[in-house]
Amino acid sequence: MTCPSCRQELPSTARFCSSCGTPCAGPAAAAPAPVAPPAEDERKPVTVLFCDLVGSTALSGVLDPETLRAVTLRYFEAMSAQIVARGGTPEKFIGDAVMAVFGVPVVREDDARRALAAALGMRRALDALNEELYASLGIRLTTRVGVNTGQVVAGSDATARQALVSGEVVNIAARLEQNAGPGEILIGPQTLLAAGPTVTAEPTGPLQLKGKRDGVEAYRLLALGADDPELLRRFDAPFVGRTTELDALGRSLDETVREGLPGLLRVTGEAGxxxxxxxxxxxxxxxxxxAFAYGAGRCRTYGDHGTLAPLADAVRSLLPHTHAHLTAPGDEATDDAMALLSGGLLRDGTPNAPFEDMCAALTVVLKRTARDRPVVLVFDDWHAAAPLLARTVDRLTGDAGPARVLVICAGRP
Ligand SMILES: Nc1ncnc2c1ncn2[C@@H]1O[C@H](COP(=O)(O)OP(=O)(O)OP(=O)(O)O)[C@@H](O)[C@H]1O
Ligand SMILES: [Mg+2]
Structure with missing residues (x-):
């Protein structure tokens, strides 16, 4: 090969002339390497949610600019809180619209469900806000929502507020929102599929969306059922094997009863x-x-519940079996403990203060319950347990905890 400029003889692999520095038309120069997307951008499955105000121009005719701004801020705050509570990221505010993404920066297996829970939560939050706005200003806000799921190119730089997520999935989510009626939530077919069997939705018929030649399938979201694993997965197929594990559970309860101490058993394993x-x-x-009484609760990473809600659920589901005994006359300590717990933990899953009093009350109630038959408390999805729940369970299963009570914590590593 010779240099195109000074005709110097060069090795065939040279990219520059060693004599005059001119770039050479070698094989590398002739076929430039494809431009790879910046390393930090990746394709991810995400769910995108758009929520916009209906008829906001009419509002601007009724309210003075300062009041309108205050109302809009309240609306943004209320909607964002619902998104954040379910682990979504409010990504952009465009006019009166909120765009949120579920799956950035972390992809979760239940992103679509979270987005639908957020959409329904936003509708309820708006109802609450409207009561206030109607009382003070005589106005009500109405929204429409679109939710769509699919692969997007997502930048991982959370500080770059713009264009974190882009692509067809985002455009369709926005179009679904624009096609929704007042108060409606329209969802795409991939969202319906990904959100699982407890979604209630009705088909709208194919929608002609701007920028799409073919009709797009869409569904009107009506309700979201409980996220009990038994509803989301098949638990009706015959149970096979696991005799060693079943025996281990039985032995653990037997030991707890024999030793007259509280017991703690962790069941740990990968998802599914x-x-x-x-x-x-x-x-x-x-x-x-x-043979024993049991109560169960499940830890959740998101949603509107108190930090100790799984413990409250477990104790509440335990009590109906033993209610008659617990309210037996003359057992003042149990009555007092129940009264204390009813004002906090058992009311809404929020911890009673002080922490020591709550643990003492729980110990009294569980001890009383376990006097008749051993008690098993089960906490599922323990990987999502709040630190305070872990602390409470540590306390209950410590040496001063109630005898004949076995706590089982099942979760991922
Ligand atoms: N021994 C078994 N016999 C038959 N089916 C089983 C058995 N164990 C699990 N399955 C089935 O496998 C699926 C997953 O089980 P399960 O939901 O209990 O997993 P998991 O470990 O609790 O998962 P996760 O970490 O996501 O909560 C369910 O449909 C369940 O019915
Ligand atoms: Mg599970």
């Missing part, structure tokens, strides 16, 4: 390996003959 199914199967088999 069968932890929930195993514990439920064991509870059904062993508690059938009234």
């Amino acid at each position: 390996i069968g932890k929930t199914r195993l514990v439920r199967e064991w509870l059904t088999r062993r508690s059938g003959a009234g």
Whole structure:
């Protein structure tokens, strides 16, 4: 190969002339390497939500600019709170619209469900805000929402507020929102599929969306059922194997009863390996003959519940079996403990203060319950347990905890 400028003889692999520095038309120069997207941009499955105000121009005719601004800020705050509470990221505010993404920066298996829960939560939050706005200003706000799921190119730089997420999925979410009626939530087919079987939605018929040649399938979201694993996954197929694990659960309860101390058992394993199914199967088999009383709660990473809601659920589901005993006359300590817990933990899952008093009251109630038959408390999805719940369970299963009570914590590593 010779240099195109000074004709100097060069090796065939040279990219520059060693004599005059001119770039050479070698194989590398002839076929430039494809431009790779910046390393930090990646394709991810996400769910995008758009929420916009209906008829906001009419509002600007009724309210003075300062009041309108204050109302809009309240609306943005209320909507963003619902998104954040379910782990979404409010990404942009465009005019009166909010765009939120579920799946950035972290992709979660239930992003679509979270987005739908947020959409329904936003509608409820707007109802509450409207009561206030109607009382003070005589106005009500109405929104429409679009939700769509699919692969997007997402920048991972959370500080770059613009264009964190872009692509067709985002455009369709925006178009679904624009096609929704007042108060409606329209969702795309991938969202319906990804959100699982407890979604109630009705087809709208194919929508002709701007920029799309073919009609787009869409659904009107009506309701979202409980996110009990038993509803989201099949628990009706026959249970197979796991005899070693079933035996281990049984032994753990026997030991707890024999030693007259509280017991703690952790069931740990990867997602989908069968932890929930195993514990439920064991509870059904062993508690059938009234051998023990049990209560269960599930830890959640998002939603509107108190920090100790799983413990409140577990204790509440335990009490109906033993209610008559607990309210027996003359057992003042139990009555006092129940009164204390009813004002906090058992009311809404929020901790009673001080922490020590709450633990003492729980110990009294559980001890009383376990006097008749052993008690099993189950916490599923323990990986999502709040630190305060972990602290409370540590305390209950410590040496001063109630005897004959076994706590089972099932979760991912
Ligand atoms: N021993 C078994 N026999 C039959 N089916 C099982 C068994 N164990 C688990 N399964 C089935 O496998 C699926 C996943 O089980 P499960 O929901 O209990 O997993 P998991 O470990 O609790 O997952 P996650 O970490 O997501 O909560 C369910 O449909 C369940 O019915
Ligand atoms: Mg599980």
